[in-house]
Amino acid sequence: MKLKFLAAIGLAATLYSCDDTTTGVGEFVADADEITASAQTFEATTKTLKYADLNPNGVFSRTSSAYLGKFTDPDFGTYTTDFITQINCTEDFEFPETTQKIVATTLELSYASFFGDSLAPMKVRVDVLKKAIDDNGEDLDLYYTSYKPEDFYNANGLPLAEQEYAVRDNSWTDAEIDSIKSANGYYPPLVIDLDKKSTWNIGDEQKTGTFSEYLLAKYKEDKNNFKDANAFIHNVLHGFYVHNTGGEGSILYIGDIWLRMKVEYLVERPSTGVVDSTVYTSIPFAATNEVFMSTRLNNSEDALNRLAEEKAHTYLKTPTGLCTEVELPLQEMYEALGNDTLNSVSMSFTKYKNVSENSENNPYKMGTPQYLLLIRKNEVNDFFEQRKNYDSKTTFLGSYSSTTNSYSFSQVNRLISQIFSNMRTKEEPAEGWDKYNTMVLIPVKTETDSQGNTIGLSHDLEVNSAKLIGGEEGEKIKMEVIYTKPKFNK
Numbered sequence: 001m002k003l004k005f006l007a008a009i010g011l012a013a014t015l016y017s018c019d020d021t022t023t024g025v026g027e028f029v030a031d032a033d034e035i036t037a038s039a040q041t042f043e044a045t046t047k048t049l050k051y052a053d054l055n056p057n058g059v060f061s062r063t064s065s066a067y068l069g070k071f072t073d074p075d076f077g078t079y080t081t082d083f084i085t086q087i088n089c090t091e092d093f094e095f096p097e098t099t100q101k102i103v104a105t106t107l108e109l110s111y112a113s114f115f116g117d118s119l120a121p122m123k124v125r126v127d128v129l130k131k132a133i134d135d136n137g138e139d140l141d142l143y144y145t146s147y148k149p150e151d152f153y154n155a156n157g158l159p160l161a162e163q164e165y166a167v168r169d170n171s172w173t174d175a176e177i178d179s180i181k182s183a184n185g186y187y188p189p190l191v192i193d194l195d196k197k198s199t200w201n202i203g204d205e206q207k208t209g210t211f212s213e214y215l216l217a218k219y220k221e222d223k224n225n226f227k228d229a230n231a232f233i234h235n236v237l238h239g240f241y242v243h244n245t246g247g248e249g250s251i252l253y254i255g256d257i258w259l260r261m262k263v264e265y266l267v268e269r270p271s272t273g274v275v276d277s278t279v280y281t282s283i284p285f286a287a288t289n290e291v292f293m294s295t296r297l298n299n300s301e302d303a304l305n306r307l308a309e310e311k312a313h314t315y316l317k318t319p320t321g322l323c324t325e326v327e328l329p330l331q332e333m334y335e336a337l338g339n340d341t342l343n344s345v346s347m348s349f350t351k352y353k354n355v356s357e358n359s360e361n362n363p364y365k366m367g368t369p370q371y372l373l374l375i376r377k378n379e380v381n382d383f384f385e386q387r388k389n390y391d392s393k394t395t396f397l398g399s400y401s402s403t404t405n406s407y408s409f410s411q412v413n414r415l416i417s418q419i420f421s422n423m424r425t426k427e428e429p430a431e432g433w434d435k436y437n438t439m440v441l442i443p444v445k446t447e448t449d450s451q452g453n454t455i456g457l458s459h460d461l462e463v464n465s466a467k468l469i470g471g472e473e474g475e476k477i478k479m480e481v482i483y484t485k486p487k488f489n490k
Helices: 002-017 174-184 211-221 229-235 301-308 330-337 357-361 377-385 413-425
Strands: 026-029 036-050 066-073 077-085 099-116 122-128 161-165 190-193 199-202 205-208 240-246 250-268 275-286 293-299 313-318 322-327 341-350 371-376 396-401 406-409 439-448 454-459 464-469 477-485
Touching (some): 036 301, 036 330, 036 341, 066 099, 066 122, 066 240, 066 293, 077 250, 077 301, 099 211, 099 240, 122 190, 161 190, 293 301, 301 313, 301 322, 313 439, 330 413, 330 477, 341 413, 341 464, 371 377, 377 439, 377 454
Antiparallel strands (some): 026 036, 036 322, 066 077, 066 250, 077 240, 077 293, 099 190, 099 250, 199 205, 250 275, 313 322, 313 464, 322 439, 341 406, 341 477, 371 396, 371 439, 396 406, 439 454
């Protein structure tokens, strides 16, 4: 009997693999026991949903990347991003014993990619945080993208640094930039001089002297201030708030952040044996996963509201802009197939070539989200906060295919079978089974291991968008179902 049932499943898979035969209802008898494999199509309804409707705090962004810049798109409006970061200090750090001074201190932002105009003039400001942030993993609100930076720095105080920049640093030739990029994957970094200001603030306390002088004074005051990251963050440098104060046109995707100190110290002169020869060394402190970092994002609400109201299609917009809600026809499916075995349920979401008419005239077209997570709407926050991975049972990962210009999901039968079980044994939710199990499509980034296996997902925080076929008044999304119906269920 088992072999006969497997044969039926094999025939069902053969039927499913042929697109021409999965539209509508098909049926065949597998063998004498009459295990019948059939195909049927149902229709799901989609609509555009603002991320803010999932969580008014934005999206959970506990990643090792940071983003900086401002860009205005003709369709999606103005988008700005900035970040807070702490700086790590190595265990039992010590300056050279004969250190004379810290000659210069810089904040270096290394980026492998960017969005927008590489020549757009921008202006960045760096403020010192007014208090240490103790990230014990319990205050998850710290990692949501709508946090208020005013809670962490003195907006009326004096900044540590202000500097103009562009993505394309003209102090480097094209050949030099290409050489650097090919060597380590990064463009020449944005280097911010932290010693130009002689007065600056830590909260309400105004400091006099350069930042380099301040760092060395804190070390001489007590070397234990530099003994580890916790001591450094609480006693020396609480962290930085890095944000734009002028210009627009580009977004940096920052991978590495370094606080770099150029130190002058003395060594023994070989010819005399006297310690009086001056040398210099560079000492880097990094922003790492062991210390706190979080990105703040802001989108034009008017533009998002306008796009969310369009009903002939749906949108995806990252970061923290728009996603697509999917309502499955569960009650209809249950009434038709509630006692049958669902062997396969697949659905595909097709992308329009361009987001809108404006896309043709926009020289800085957004990228396409490469991965979408299909998940229950009411499970989104827990999924990202708890750093879960998709399981192809209740959560599903679909990748963009340039060949079909679509995102495809299979094995959705596992979720629907579980819901059918609940429909048989549990009380119906007040809003009904369809609404209670509403799904959403969320653009995500994947984390992989050395074998290429996906080991984690996070929100896509790069500038991407897609316009999908669907919408409340648009084309319905086809759900192709393969199921088996034993004789006693016919």
